[in-house]
Amino acid sequence: MKRKNKIQIGNVIIKRSTGVAMILVLLILGLRAPLFFQPENIMTVLKQSGVLVMTALSITAVLIPGGFDMGAGALVQLTCNIAAGLILSGLNPALTWFAGLGIGLFFGLVNACLVVYIKIPTFVATLGTMYLMTGLTALYNGGKALTMKLIVSFQMLGQGEILGFPVIFIVVLLFCIGLNYFFKRTRTGxxxxxxxxxxxxxxxxxxxxxxxxxxxxxxxxxxLGFTGVLQCSYNYGASAVDYGMDFLIKALASAYLGSTFSKTSELSMFGTMISGIFIAALSNVMVINGFSNQIVSGVLGVVLILSILLTVIKKRDIGQVTIF
Incomplete structure (x- = not known):
């Protein structure tokens, strides 16, 4: 009986290996930096994870039907800069949300046309649009940061709080619930x-x-267009630093790591969100422990490789082949 119970416990641990590993990593690093477990820092992590999780949810939406997007981070940066520029030019901040959605939808359809109608491989097509958007961003901001003055109504989504919880986290959670319903409960999804x-x-x-x-x-x-405007709200403007590839790596790691929660490695919105929060928490606790940004980036690269490796292994176990 004891042996049977041990086997059952072992199977549970294997099935929940991703979640167990996440908790262990954060516990080990957190014990070296007790500040990490303070309620204020936990709320900070949730706020910091907002843009990352939205980017990851967005890329999960295109991965589910079999697509891929190298330019996800570049599109976020482009719409962030355009939103900041429009506000600095005097446009009503509320209209920037529509601008972001429209620009994002446009580039999404451009990618779709290149892949579906012209038959360009997804990696090549989206790599091309990624460089196009990166160039447009540099041309738009002239290599300079676009910093805005405090606009309470606009910054509310990025920096505000409701009952102590970051508004940005609440917004992302609502998007996650809506996307999960669409993909899991509707015929189209x-x-x-x-x-x-x-x-x-x-x-x-x-x-x-x-x-x-x-x-x-x-x-x-x-x-992604909406996420760019959300990033602008969170950052009080747009940075001149190119962070598109960094966002892409983190978003892909979140999506693939989130898929390992499923027995069949099925992509899921909630799995992506949990993994995105974990990656934000991992970055936070490593910084608190005094690790350099270069080391943090390297660790995130390892997380991406391991998450894809776990996905491939699980797919093979059920007789499926993953072609990435």
Whole structure:
């Protein structure tokens, strides 16, 4: 009986290995820096995770139907700069949200057209648009930071609090719930999942993979555009530093690491959100422990590799092959 119980406990640990590993890592590093567990710092982590999680949710939306987007971080930076510039020029801050959504949707559809109609491989197509958006950002800001004065109504989403909880975290949680419902509870969302799992099998059942991928890029692009304006609200403007690739790595790590919560490595919005918060917490606790930014970036790269490796292993265990 004892041996049977030990086996059952062992199976539970293996199935929950991702969550267990996350907790252990944060506990080990947190014990070296007790400040990490202070309530104020926990709220800071939730606030810092907001833009990262939104970016990760956005890229998950395009990964689900089988797409890919190298330019996710670049689009966030572009819309962040445009939002800051429009506000500095005197535009009503409320209108920047529509501008961000529109610009994001436009580039999402551009990616979709390149991939679906022109048949350019997703990596190549989105790599091209990534460099295009990076160039447009540099041209727009002239290599200078666009810093705004305090606008309470605009900064509320990025820096405000409700009952001690960051508004940005509440907003991201609502988006996560809405996206999870769409992909898991609606016919269209389930078809997008089916397309991402096996396009040929989906086609046999009458599912148009092209439409699913276009919709995925459209949703992802619009969300990334919104995320850019959210970043502008959080940062009181836009930085001249190119952080597009850093955002991309963190977002991909969040999406793939989140998929390891599932037995079949199925991408999920809640898994992505939990992993995004973990990555933000990991960065936070490493900084508190005195690690340099270079080391933090290296660790995040390792997290990305391990998350993809775990996904591949789980896919092989159930007879599926992952082509990345």
């Amino acid at each position: 389930l078809r997008m999942y089916a397309c991402g799992e096996n396009k040929n099998a989906a086609a046999i059942h009458g599912i148009d993979s092209g439409r699913c991928i276009i919709l995925g890029y459209a949703i992802s692009g619009a969300l």
